[in-house]
Amino acid sequence: MNIDGIPTHTLRARPELGAIDIIDQTRLPHELHWVRVSTLDEAAHAIRGMQVRGAPLIGATAAYGLAIALGSCSDDAHLEHAIDTLWATRPTAVNLHWALTRMSEHLTPLAPAARLQAAWAEAKAIADEDIAQNLAIGQHGLGILRQTVRRHGTRLNIMTHCNAGWLATVDWGTALSPVYTAYDAGLPVHVWVSETRPRNQGLLTAWELAQHGVPHTVIADNAAGILMREGKVDAVIVGADRIAANGDVANKVGTYLKALACADNGIPFYVAAPRTTIDFDLTEGSLIEIEERHGDEFRLVHGLDARGVPSALHQLPAHEAVANPAFDVTPAHLITAIITERGVCEASKEALLAFYPEVADD
Numbered sequence: 001m002n003i004d005g006i007p008t009h010t011l012r013a014r015p016e017l018g019a020i021d022i023i024d025q026t027r028l029p030h031e032l033h034w035v036r037v038s039t040l041d042e043a044a045h046a047i048r049g050m051q052v053r054g055a056p057l058i059g060a061t062a063a064y065g066l067a068i069a070l071g072s073c074s075d076d077a078h079l080e081h082a083i084d085t086l087w088a089t090r091p092t093a094v095n096l097h098w099a100l101t102r103m104s105e106h107l108t109p110l111a112p113a114a115r116l117q118a119a120w121a122e123a124k125a126i127a128d129e130d131i132a133q134n135l136a137i138g139q140h141g142l143g144i145l146r147q148t149v150r151r152h153g154t155r156l157n158i159m160t161h162c163n164a165g166w167l168a169t170v171d172w173g174t175a176l177s178p179v180y181t182a183y184d185a186g187l188p189v190h191v192w193v194s195e196t197r198p199r200n201q202g203l204l205t206a207w208e209l210a211q212h213g214v215p216h217t218v219i220a221d222n223a224a225g226i227l228m229r230e231g232k233v234d235a236v237i238v239g240a241d242r243i244a245a246n247g248d249v250a251n252k253v254g255t256y257l258k259a260l261a262c263a264d265n266g267i268p269f270y271v272a273a274p275r276t277t278i279d280f281d282l283t284e285g286s287l288i289e290i291e292e293r294h295g296d297e298f299r300l301v302h303g304l305d306a307r308g309v310p311s312a313l314h315q316l317p318a319h320e321a322v323a324n325p326a327f328d329v330t331p332a333h334l335i336t337a338i339i340t341e342r343g344v345c346e347a348s349k350e351a352l353l354a355f356y357p358e359v360a361d362d
């Protein structure tokens with residue numbers, strides 16, 4: 001997508017330097033800052049500390065992180081240590097584990113001397129596939145949005161939650177890919193952007209939409225219901241961190257509440273995600289591990305002070321007990337459809353297996 005009109009990926013591979021460059025998303029939306037990642041520990045920190053966010057981008061970063069780690073030594077012990085280190089960074093986003101499993105299966109049979117070059121090539125393949133899958137999601141979602149415009153005949157108002165756009169992937173995004181595709185095709189699209197407390201990923205969504213020129217309005221999370229009730233929302237599209245085999249979806253906490261509001265108001269609720277986010281080994285959403293983040297994410301508010309300096313303010317005393325689950329699970333029966341790189345299907349085990357029949361053969 002575009003930054004100041006320049007097409008840009010969120011991740012830049014530097015194999016000649018044994019490094020990657022990433023956007024430090026903890027500094028957005030106030031500052032665009034690129035960070036060089038050149039060690040295993042830096043790659044693990046980038047994922048754990050949410051310098052990179054979004055399941056697809058986490059997976060691609062982990063793949064490149066493994067390639068970086070093999071630059072110092074590529075024997076079996078170092079390969080296993082690097083995989084274990086990256087595997088432990090985030091528990092919910094399945095793309096992380098998918099990418100590391102794919103890298104391990106590709107690299108383990110090779111002689112240690114051949115692993116480094118192969119690791120960089122395989123990580124690039126994962127990143128390139130992410131771009132292609134997200135572009136396809138956009139094309140399939142465009143069909144849905146065209147139908148929605150024909151029904152309503154006016155400006156198309158899409159609501160989203162968290163950041164499932166370009167910043168959450170290598171390019172295009174998942175939930176926002178149909179929005180960008182629709183905007184580029186000339187459809188009159190407008191996005192309601194939920195702030196997504198406590199990490200405020202919605203501010204990242206607003207930043208990237210502004211960079212691409214897409215009309216949008218930021219709202220408090222709890223304003224979603226009244227906007228739906230007043231007929232100001234035509235559809236909700238969100239991303240996913242993990243989709244169980246039966247179609248249950250884990251996404252940023254607050255997603256479930258939006259799905260409930262959609263059901264009460266007759267508004268379609270779509271999930272956009274590639275195959276890499278579907279965990280066919282997990283039978284239902286209740287089995288998904290929900291990450292519990294540090295309480296200071298909730299106790300502190302980050303922003304710029306009156307002088308424009310990045311600052312953190314306490315909105316709660318340090319001793320105040322808080323709960324900070326990072327995700328919730330939306331049951332399949334609340335989901336209108338899942339938009340994948342292969343098309344649009346209902347959220348069910350049968351429909352997902354029909355789209356990915358190769359899974360049944362594994």
